[in-house]
Amino acid sequence: MGRAVRATPGPREATGSTRGSAGSAGPRRLPETAAVLEIRRAVRAWAGEYLAANAAVAVGLSGGADSLALTAAAVVEIGDVDALIVDHRLQDGSAQVAADAAAAALALGCRSARVLAVDVGTEGGLEAAARTARYLALDAARDGAPVLLGHTLDDQAETVLLGLARGSGGRSIQGMAAYAEPWGRPLLGIRRATTRQMCADLGRTPHEDPHNLSPEFTRVRLRTEALPLLEDVLGGGVAPALARTAEQLREDGALLDVLADELLEAARVPGAAGDEVALSIETLATAPAALRRRAIRSWLLESGAKALTDRHLRAVDALVTAWRGQGGVAVGGGSPDTRLVAAREHGRLTLRGYDRCPRE
Structure with a gap:
């Protein structure tokens, strides 16, 4: 069971989105900086393509820069937002980090914030086990709503490189989709530096997870060693190029999947x-x-x-x-x-x- 906190209903700022009615009294005015506007446009575009009018969403909030920026933009652009904070309980003080994230969610205007404490297993290693526990908890708590995740263009580039290393075909380097029910990723075209800048513009200090700097995790080494080296050797632009490759492969893959489904139906026999x-x-x-x-x-x-x-x-x-x-x-x-x-x-x-x- 999660620990739920709900904001007191109140009026909605006129500067907010017209997509739905707000249910919280948190501040809605955001500074019109370049970073804030870029992230708001990304969330607005995602909602316009994938979200029904007046629909509510949940946001997977870690307290880090990416999810904080996403949450702030979602409150303004979408309206009814419930924050889901997963406490993996892998580090001392994790409960306080989760509580701080819940408080930040309410301050940003979320209508509720819920902390989900999970038990992380060992299958596949700590990184994979934590991811499995996190997604199971978010899925169980979303109450039928889509869950927005703060994955950025940089995360997409890392995912493509991991897929290349596995060598299991085009599907493994298609990266993450903008929407694969129930998971929504509005920030796949946004750089990580932009989310950090938005947090600075909002006067919010994001939580820095020590695991994000630990070289024992493959993704961390990609982020801190492999990608910077590729950027240096190839003269920059590597992360956007990898993300574009993933997008092109997803488009091609979607067509191939349709044709393969037709073949499968034609091949079925008793x-x-x-x-x-x-x-x-x-x-x-x-x-x-x-x-x-x-x-x-x-x-x-x-x-x-x-x-x-x-x-x-x-x-x-x-x-x-x-x-x-x-x-x-x-x-x-x-x-x-x-x-x-x-x-x-x-x-x-x-x-x-x-x-x-x-x-x-």
Whole structure:
């Protein structure tokens, strides 16, 4: 359960947005500096494209510069904003940091602020486990509203570089989408320096998370070592170029996904068991590789496969295009007692669960 704080209803400043009615008495006038106006325009554009009129939003607020700037702009441009503050409880004093962020949210005009204390596991390392706990908590607390996140252009560039390192295809370097329900990211075109400047313009001191400077985290090293080096070697402009690449790949990927869905529907055939959905080898084999692998990926995921890697996908694809009598391909998913295996059977690509061998 989170700790909720709600602002006292009051009048809304005339300088605010016309998108909805405000429910808090916090200050609404923001200084018209270059940073403030740039971030307000970004939030306004995002809301105009993705948000219904008079809809409320939640904002994932850490107390850092990016989320503080986003919150201030969202209150003015959108209106009804609820702040959700996740306390990971990984550092001494984290409860006070969360409480300070909640107070800042109300001062900025949010209609409520709620602190969500979470337990962070260990799976995938601390960075991944904290992210998982954070998103689960935000999703559970959003009450059906979209959740705005303060990811910036710099975060996008880091995400693209991480995707390149994984080498798992174009999908992994498409970066973060401006809206992938329920997550909204209005600041993907805004530099991190701009959010910090906006906080300075508002007279607010953002929280500096020590983890953001810890070299034990891959993303921190990208931010503090790899990207500055690339900027120096390539003469600047690297982060915007990476972000543009991600945007172009998302546009291309959206079209390919539509075409792959059409291929998948055309390839569906009844399985041998009658209650399973298989795919026609002939239909898949005659399709372009990019569409075929996308269709296979979608089919595997909808059939219960999990944590698909490029190696899994190419091995299943080889059952279609390079079959020499090889056996089935085990993919992640199934249950504790069964494993999923993709196989080629009588001109069909099938996916079935098989009992796992008992451990000795």
